[in-house]
Amino acid sequence: MKQIQSNQKKEAKILPSDFFSKPSEKTKLNWFFFEYALEIQSRIDRPLRKKLKRKHIWERDIAEFCRRYAKEMKQPILDKLSGKAPDMILSHEPIEEFFPSLNDYLINKLLAVAVEAWEGMLDMCVSCPIRCISEKDKITPMFDDPYYYK
Numbered sequence: 001m002k003q004i005q006s007n008q009k010k011e012a013k014i015l016p017s018d019f020f021s022k023p024s025e026k027t028k029l030n031w032f033f034f035e036y037a038l039e040i041q042s043r044i045d046r047p048l049r050k051k052l053k054r055k056h057i058w059e060r061d062i063a064e065f066c067r068r069y070a071k072e073m074k075q076p077i078l079d080k081l082s083g084k085a086p087d088m089i090l091s092h093e094p095i096e097e098f099f100p101s102l103n104d105y106l107i108n109k110l111l112a113v114a115v116e117a118w119e120g121m122l123d124m125c126v127s128c129p130i131r132c133i134s135e136k137d138k139i140t141p142m143f144d145d146p147y148y149y150k
Helices: 002-011 028-043 048-054 061-072 074-082 091-098 104-127
Strands: none
Touching: 002 074, 028 091, 028 104, 048 061, 048 104, 061 074, 074 104
């Protein structure tokens, strides 16, 4: 039984390697999306997790959702940052697509989490010395830090 639980925990972890497929993709922008996925995951509180479990949505499903949602928001975020879009709009559509069995209440709760995570990211970015957005195309060594793969 412990082996199964251990494997489920590993599957629930979001890794930096989820955000690049080749060395040239180890950019600060992709690091930003890795951090956004982690931020979403960290803001899904225990009561919401319990409600999701009742719908047979497990920790590994939540982690995969966070990874995909962060990646889905890449283009809207780039459009906002480049000035192509006047506002940043986080969409409920990726949530509905990933979790088609969820009701509107739970979809709205997950969307609220994504919005809170986005706002949290922006607050952190103001004082962060890494400059993931302004230096978005630069390669970052953080993808190779063993700390994130434990």
